[in-house]
Amino acid sequence: MNQSQSDQPTQSQFDQLVEQVCAVTVTDPETPLVDLGVDSLHTIALVMAVEERYGIEIDPEVIGDPSLTSSAGLWRSVQDQLAAALPARAGS
């Protein structure tokens, strides 16, 4: 999943993934998933799908924190992980 900067998926594409996995409508990406009616097991299923899609590992602590488990919060985690992985990939 070695995407260049230009074809990086956007927040709205990420929202679509959240909507598809969690069967909810994301109107404001900052709304905690729990406030959209997504329970914690469902959030785990979402993070599993996100990890696999982007080839990253997300810190399990993120899942317990409602402020981090909004669509926007998760998207920030994804970008942090992708950024952290870049130098390693470039060197490999």
Next chain:
Amino acid sequence: MWTDIRPEVEMPRLFERGGDVISFAGGLPDLDVLPLETISAQLSRLVRLGGKLALQYTTPHVAGALVPAINDLMAREGTTAGADRLVPTGGSQMGLMAVGLGIAAPGETVLVQTPAYPGAAAAFRTAGLTLHPAPEDADGLDAAALRETVLRLRAAGRTVRLLYCNPTFQNPTGATLSVARRHELLAAARELDLLLIEDNPYGLLSFDGETTTALHALDPDRVIYLGTFSKVFAPGLRCGWIAAPEQLARTLRRTTEIMSLSPSALAQAALAAFHTRAGWSDLLDAYRTSYKERCALMADALEAELGTDGPWQWERPGGGFYIWLRHRDGVDTTRFAEAAAEHGVSYVPGSHFGIDGEHADGLRLCFSNVARGRIAEGVTRLAAALSAPVPALRGAA
């Protein structure tokens, strides 16, 4: 106690000799089709990310994440159920026990489509219910005769509120009740105020990919639907569900809580994650292909070995796990079990599927878990055992 009776899968081992027995007895799925590496990676991810939740106790509700996965399965047979109608189980066997304990009252009569899955009869008996065969004709459950039977039983003072059936690719016959019959059955159920228990482990395992509209689709308020992941995913996860009218679902949740305290969040989450990633279609197709091939091998071999005009009669099923043979002259098939063991093959005698010793002239062959290359040999052995002179029953003079 019924549990003292040897379970059906164990029973034929009684007569087995050595390790070369080809078993047509136990109804096991072919797990060769499971993508184990994917499942392994997902379980590992699940435990790392959510172990503290997935390994914890949980409430007797189907996890929100699993609801779409269940509805994806149910929709293939024309039905759905919201979370308020769903109750998690550890498989349909637990669902049967929960219905027997939670919905019925000890002493009441449950009508049972026969020949019946022995686990259903055993569960209802354990719940203290009396079993009575549901009337059938050549096309299956017979609504007109059902009216007579129910009225007669009620006139004799019996309480009759439930009818158990396995309408699609029935265990053990492989038969499927037509949609027209399903409508007639439900019309009779409404008239007689009966609830139907629809046990449906095999409905999505047709060989051609076709499905039959579930009873639950036709009248969700008259049907307690038992679903399971045992045959569309794997039985080792012990995960299934009941779809029932909301009021009954509430009762069943309390019953299942008493039975097992908590469903497995781990199993539910693993199934939800699998569905999110891959959906069900590929796995269902892989199972169907496997069973279609095995069934054809078995049916072809049966035709070659037993012919079509001999004493053994059967029909090629359109799906499921089983072929049901019947002896034209009503011979009790228990008599051949020992000869079968001597020839190195096993089956389940029909009497196991009766509720009072009937259907002894049948025998169930399961093709779902036999290596493809062993099926023809197994049928040759079976034919040798079945065409031996009919022995006397053991213990008989």
